[in-house]
Amino acid sequence: KETLRNLPDEHRIDFAGVRQDRWLAAFRTKLSVSTIRKTSIMSVSFRSKSPATAYSVVEEVLNSFIAEVNRIHQDERSEDMKLLT
Numbered sequence: 001k002e003t004l005r006n007l008p009d010e011h012r013i014d015f016a017g018v019r020q021d022r023w024l025a026a027f028r029t030k031l032s033v034s035t036i037r038k039t040s041i042m043s044v045s046f047r048s049k050s051p052a053t054a055y056s057v058v059e060e061v062l063n064s065f066i067a068e069v070n071r072i073h074q075d076e077r078s079e080d081m082k083l084l085t
Contacts, residue, residue, distance in 0.1 A: 002064040003027075003057065011053040031061070 004023055018026045030047045044061055048054040 002067075003060045006060050006064070007057065011050070011056045013050055013053055014048050031057070033061070 001024060004027055014030060015023050015026055032045045032047075033042060035042045044058050046054045046057040046061070048057065
């Protein structure tokens with residue numbers, strides 16, 4: 001959802017003709033994310049009519065993922081500080 005919110009209008013070409021309430025479902029059909037067990041390696045791909053759009057989507061997915069991981073770690077650090085205090 002965060003990726004779709006942050007995606008510039010020019011990179012929403014794959015959703016032309018799709019009702020906005022169906023964008024997330026359409027987005028998920030074009031997105032592929034996989035990981036290798038017991039590693040921190042992940043593969044992210046997006047099928048688009050435009051190579052520039054595919055690149056932009058993958059970059060935004062990774063940025064959103066990193067932001068979420070950082071938020072989780074920040075929350076954990078805050079909890080640890082409360083416990084220590």
